[in-house]
Amino acid sequence: MRTTDGLFKLLGLCLLAGVLVAGILFPVVGAAGVASNQASETVEQTSSDLADVPPPLVTTITDSGGRAIATLYDQYRVPVAPDQINDAMRWALLSAEDKAFYEHHGVNWARTLRAAVSNTAGGDTQGASTITQQYVKNYLINVVYRQDKAGQEKAQEQTLSRKLKEARIAINLETKLSKDQILAGYLNVVEFSRQIYGIGAAAHAYFDTTPEKLTVPQAALLAGLVNNPIVFDPWNHPDKATQRRNLVLDRMVSNEKLAKADAERFKTQPLGVVPDTPSKPPSNCTGAGPENGFFCQYVQDYLLKAGMSKDQLYTGGYTIKTTLDEKANHEAKLSAQTQVSKTQKNVANTLSLVRPGKDRHEVVALAANRDYGIDADQGQTTYALPSGVYNTGGAGSSYKIFTTAAVMDRGIAGIYSTIPVGSSYTSHVFTGGGAQCPATGPPLNSKWYCVSNASKNSPGSSSLQNALATSPNTAFVALEDKLGSTGPAIEMASKLGMRTTMASDTNGGAVDPKDPKSVPQSKAYGPTAKSPGFGAFTLGFSPTNGLELGNVAATLLSGGVWCPPTPLSSVTDRDGKPVQVKEEACQQVVPEGLANTMAIGMSKDDQPGGTSAKAAAAAGWNRPLLGKTGTSQNNGSATFVAGTPQMAGAAMVFRTAGSGGLCYAGVGNVRTCGEGNMFGGVTPAQTWFGAMKNILGDQPAVPLPPEDPKYTGR
Structure with missing residues (x-):
């Protein structure tokens, strides 16, 4: 090196030291003034960010009794107060990272200048940050910029301007917070790897304990981790973790916070972490388990639809008390998997299940034969089977409810009106496309739409009430003809509760506004200027949401008042303050008399001759109910929607993929097949009665509401 080069480098280092000190302490002219002004422009904004952006916390979901069933989080963090940090953790951390913590005022000037000289001279990069400065940096990285890689990189870049800003914020913090508050703040935001943040979560995840109970070697291990949590991970790198722990123990001795003999004894001890992996709760609805996971999933979907972002949900630290009745959910799960094996492909x-009411329709249970989870080999799934539009085969004759309600609403027929029930029927309003159909009269269209019944024996005529119980296809297509189009039935379906279903596309998915062929069911099957609609709508061939179908029964049992099927009892924020969730208001969607009379009209399904009578008898059912079974074309899916004044719901069995039928060979023996023999009165009705018998237990039998003469047809 030439002499002049050495002199210039020495002069530069002296200037750098001056700028560093001057830029932090007060504005000056020249280069130091520029650095100081640049820092001043950003320090206040950053200080504001530190105050305004709270750290991510864990959201807890509970059942109706307040028992936690799941946690949702992006960062597993359990906040601790200063008095929860014991001396072992305090002195292990400070000995390893900042032994002069209680002497300096946010910046250790001697270490800062030494590091600045070494780094600028091209030597090894040296750290000089105090715990206060590390608190600032970790807050920016793990909180403010946790989803911004560019911001994270900027928060830890090795530049003078960044160091100046960090130091000034640290000094500012020292004027507003006590040393113990700063230490607790740092220990609440720092990362301990594997989504574990803060000493509260780390103590539990690593040692299944709390911060107050950490031993010296445990504290030393955790204190050593903050330097590089990935490199010193005790499960992946136990040797490096041990070396790092022992180094912290030595520093505690050097700092006169631990006797040398004790340190040597602690070094011989194993790391003592929990076996295999950290002990932390699952970060999503899989933590709710195989039974409650579907309910948790619905809670999440419901809140996202209500306007809460997923980031808010997973970082807000909310306590979400739900309407989940775990006993009812257990009985629903048990009945569903009794009828169909959980591993049946x-x-x-x-x-x-939904609880009726004129103010709220609370979701009580969401169950499936399959377990909720991610192990597909064990039949698990995370698809929202009980609450999404996943039954693409349709609800079958359960949709006759909507045609019936529309006919009654228009005064075309009442529940006791006599209607024709033939063995076949050719529509004079709707087209079908078939050319081989026995004519019962000259069609008005160029194509035939002919339907027949599952049973070859037809009475010729029947009351509408009896037709609902026995479910002849011909009678309801004839009633749909009297409506003139599918419009009134589709409108009634939406009113009574099939709102997400009618808004989904013909495959059960979300409508793609960019695809002209992707249209909602209400439009695809509804009337147009050239067509009265798709006549098979009343036979329920389209994708269906089981929860919404159950809510239809709840609407009828609530005097015609529709309410959104809510899973929420209350939501509070991290401070325990109530959070208002935007939910749709309840609506009187049909006259109360119509709803009550529909309930009476549907009250014979479990009686002799009704499609669910055999299942009801086998369960020993003896309560008044409204009910309607349904079976889709080719027996590929089937449903039973039913309810009592205390509880309503819908059971559905369906293929999750492909076409074809379902074959029933006894309880627990259901499989896919070519030509099926499944019906709504079999597996779905058996599932519903099997659960509801035990759920209602000793509750008194409540009568159905009285009929309204206006809708009886007498």
């Missing part, structure tokens, strides 16, 4: 059996 390509077959789902679900039960969704």
